[in-house]
Amino acid sequence: MNAEGWQHYLARIEQLARDAGLQFHPVEFEAVPDSFMMEIAVYGLPVRMPHWSFGVRYIYQLIQRHMGHSRLFEVVFPGNPGHAYLATGNGLAENILVTAHVLGHADFSHNNLLFQRCQSQVSERIVEHAAQHARQIQQAIEAHGLERVETVLDAALALEQHIDVDQPLRRPRYAEYAESPKSPVDDAFRRRFAALETEHSGTVLAPRLRAPVPPYPERDLLWFVAQYAPEMESWERDIFLAVREESFYFYPVFATQIMNEGWASYWHARLLREADFIAQQTYLDAIKCHSDVVRPVAADEQVALGLNPYHLGFALWEHVVAEKGLTAAFAIRTEDDDFSFIRNHLTADIAAELGLFRYRARDGRIRVLEMDVAALHEAILTPKYNFGTPTVLARHVHADGTLDLGHEHGVDRRGLDLQRSRKVLEYLQRVWRRPVRLTTVDQDGVELELSAP
């Protein structure tokens, strides 16, 4: 081990990264125990609101760690400054690698447009915001009791992914009244016609029509419930909006995972190669760690039935830089998200080289399908559409407050899981406090309606 230590390397790696053209806000590093790393992985943020469902994830995470499936080296949160947490269990070589990796992430989140847009909404201090939400919810628990707060969180977190990132975070309510019909075009005919209208010239006030709520099917369910639930209290609405704000932060992380992990892996490999100040042995240790992270399949397997986003992203970026040059790569990391990145840059050749294949699982058997790049793209991207959740829209609020939800089964090509959907309706009904109904289709494609109560 090199006695000069990590502090010494940090400054030099940062310099190297800036020289290579990476742009990033300063990153604050902190070493934290494994247990805390695990909690960050469970909650997605270092300090987040309490809810029993995180306890469930925590147990699964404990089991996984116990079985040796997962080891976390780092977690990084974008922002200004960024926050990076490294596991205290990391050795020096691992920490050097991870530092370079973190800088790759920092560059990505600083420059990628999707990140930029969401950060411009949420601000660059999501870590602090989430901690503030946690405090706000703690205060709500003290004021209103755990049961009531939990009821609200059950509903809000169940709808966590049902947001609309194309809308602003601080979104105004719908217009109260329907738009008045457009005034007719001013042309010669209209002028002559108007000239004829001498008999009833008295101005008639057109009655203003109330706009239906929602005026069009609404997918931003968290916002919609917070704004239009007939009987919610203001602290309950605040909880919905807090969950929504965190979802706005999570969306770009989710929608650029392959690119982002690939980009960070590409840069840690490249920076390490260029860092002549690292001792030979440390470099070897770090490179070994790198190959463990970006390998396509686990060591004891021949075939993986899933993708390692680190490996796929890393391989794609290597090709992009080799074929199009670094300047083009920088432009791509700014403009793309996973959808465009995969479609534009995963070619049939690369897919064959990586050994990617599509399969169909049925009756306990896996059958490998014909190679088809377009279909492969879709198979990779399908789990990522709409924040990875079925498309459920708020369609109408009746005069008595009954809420109609509709599932876009045409888009998802399948109906909803009825038992789970019913439970979600029950959660929602407890805060909406009026009947809630949902239409979807059964396995034969026949439309059916669920309702709570």
Add this chain to the structure above:
Amino acid sequence: MSGDNPQRPPTNAAKWYDLFSRGARDWLRHDVKVRDAVRRHLPELVSDGELIGGGARTVRVPVKMLEHYHFRLRHSEERDGVGQGRVKPGDEFLDPAQGAKNGGRGGGGEEEGGVELLLELKIEDIVEWLWEELRLPNLAPRSGATEDSEWVREGWDRRGARSRLDRRRSFKELVKRRGAPGALPNFTDEDLRFRQLARRRRPAVRAVVFFLLDVSGSMSERDRQLAKTFFFWTVQGLRREYRLLETVFVAHTIDAWEFSEAEFFQVSGSGGTVASSGLAKVNEIVRERYDPEQYNIYLFYASDGDNAASDAGAAHEALTALAGEACFCGYVEVAAGVSRHLETGTGRLFAELEAAGHSVGSCALATPDDVWDAIRSFFTAEQRATEGA
């Protein structure tokens, strides 16, 4: 940044996250919710015959982890995915996910593999929940020499065992002795005060409960299991309520024998049914050991009701004699999977006595779920007719 170890990024050892784990906090909250859910399903829990395993003081209940529900697409027979490895189109192999799912007791946790928790519940806790609203019917103080006595703490003395030294009280004595302001004097033996125990006597409320079980050939294994489940929870509950409760376990076919509790729950027999033999045995034991003047007597009889026709008269006689002395006689008719509504010989016998004003009651057990209802129907009965009308 200040780090004492330059090998690593700075770490603040005394950070809050060393003292407090949010994951553990939410995990505990999850467990509380699971416990509440289990408690709400107590009747089903009670009906699970497997719980009655020997002398264990805890029961392990397998429970699924709670799921926080989200909108999901329905499970599809077919699942498309992307993998990586050296394969050719058309290759087929076994789905490893399938094996894992079958191992994990099916359905439910598609994504997470459906982990089950073994929730350990103390039998006392379950009984506590069960018996919150239940009472032995018609319990009355009985005269007699026997008294209930217990040790209670009462007063102080200057002598006593060192372990009973009351420091606060002794110090007060010291302060009292000081009299004037100034330095405290030293302790002397005079200052020491020891807590004393005294024996308290109070009139006893004594009860004896007879459990009579028909183990004849017509009782199937499931019938016996049902009856034993009912008895088990009854014993647990009564023990908790009454410290001076005696229990007698009798099994009968055409003959009757007394058993110890441990043996009783293992008994199985064969042969015909003569209810009077069991009732006569109970009568005999009452005469020998339990004076109705001193004891509240209870009888719970479980049978399938198929009493020999020739025994009707004798059984009626024996039961009438017993019912005259007992506070309450309960009859559970066990017929797994059949609902006959007590229209059997024994059923009619108890119905007759009930109509005649004796404090008896009956209940049918057809499925494990009825156990809870049966316990409830017998032990919420404070409004039951008082004995010996």
